[in-house]
Amino acid sequence: MFLAPALIIAVLFHLWPFINTLVLSFTDARALGGGSFVGLENYGRLLEDPNFWLATRNTVLYMVVVVPLLVVLPLLLAVLVQPKLPAIGFFRSVYYSPVVASMVVVGLIWTWLLASDGMVNQLLQALRIVQEPLPFLTDASLLLFCCMLVTVWKGLGYYMVVYLAALGNVSKDCHEAAQVDGAGPVRRFWSVTVPGVRPTMFLVGLLGAIAAMKVFAEVFVMSYGTAGPGGQARTLVYTIREVGLGLGGEVGYASAMSLALFVLTIGFSVGYLRAQKAETP
């Protein structure tokens, strides 16, 4: 049977765990035993858990900052590397290289650049922009912000390639007609390119948003596993791991939190696709 191996994996490691997560979220299961039914207790606890709200706020904030940047910057980059010019293929390839690196590698590289005695601070001090080194990694808000920039930095090349495929389909005639009519490059970008790749912009927005909701490695690596002072830069996935797989192993409670993440992701996606449908005539 052709489907058997893939189906077994899907059931054993995706569907069954999902059902199990649902069930466990109504119990007080711990890593070592337990598991009696407690009704909605975990969900009630979620509503009163400041860490959960902090994580949710940070995760949503992450999305709000990262998504517009990931929709716009790679498009500009794609336009930059689109024409056939000498060495342009080289630039395309090089721009993609952060995508193939692991987030652990990228995170550690930026940890070094952003350290209090790191390159960025040295530069800022040499240029007399700041007197004291900026606490990029030791201030929770700055840390979260730096993680966002790292996410964007690593994602640029990926979405650039997605846009390049779409740009290939933007009508050449429209560009030429606009040019004949005397439209400059900026005008042509707004009136020809942007409408042409609009569906792709929506797609990139959705992919970027879903990725942003699952953010973990950036924050974990750049804070040496602490999510900043007092865990103030925590994200939802960070908190789920801490609660469910940490020393306490509160599996039931972590399951409820996982489902909150699931509802957030799916809710957003459905709302987003509805909004897109309403926009497109």
Next chain:
Amino acid sequence: MTTSLSAPAAHVAPQEPQQLRPDRARHTRGGLVLRYTLLALVFALLVGPFLWQFLTSLKDSSESIYTPNPIPQNPTMENYRTVAETIPVFRYIGNSLIVATSSALLNVIFGSMAGYALARLRFRGRTVADVMFLATIIIPFEVIMVSVFLTMRSIGLVDSLAGVILPTAATGLSIILMRTAFLGLPREIEEAAMLDGANSWQRFRTIALPSVKGSISVVAIFAFVFAWDDFLWPLVILKNPDNYTLTVGIQYLSGTFSANQRVIAAGTMIAVIPLLALFFSLQRWFFMGVGEGGVKG
């Protein structure tokens, strides 16, 4: 300035027909200068950090790593040796190779089998199968991670490489990519083979599979890179430092060695250089994969 200059431009996206690209024949000199200036600026922003890290990894302990001069005065491999003395880095490389290679192989085998069934075969319950595979794409792994850990514990795969590999052994994306590839093949040859008495396995092995080598490469490469780079799941399931994959091992190194940037830099280079080499030698498959995966997945 005309397009006659464009001959050496590397062809990175072979599936993309050239004539669709707007051909702006009239690049002005000023426009070109501006474009290349911007290209160089972005180049510095995206490559600079890698380069800075690489140069840091070559500086010996007598030299300051804080100087604005990025070029090492006495380039040394000492930091790489220190990495090998601090963590069992060859073991980690081996573990990552096992995980990434197995994941690539299993995704190709299972993904193409399932993709073929969904594209060509008639059977009962195919809607159910469709929905199941769709669900694996819609449910983020992070949501079920705690529960998958419990499943792994009950089948005794915690702290094993098999436990790292299995959840990603047949991803929804691989199945979709392979299904799309098989749907693109003409049906006639397979129908002729069917009349000649070839069963579905023979048709799959000898006719369909050899025709989709491009998609197989894409699936293999993406599975390999994903598994090599993955961090969260190996971090969750591997307990004993001897079993770590390279990403978890490098993070562990940075935790225990956070004072010595040179050594951490060397560690990150060990993790990233093989992948960059893979990327630059096989780049057209990477771009093809983004095109297909990004648009359809």
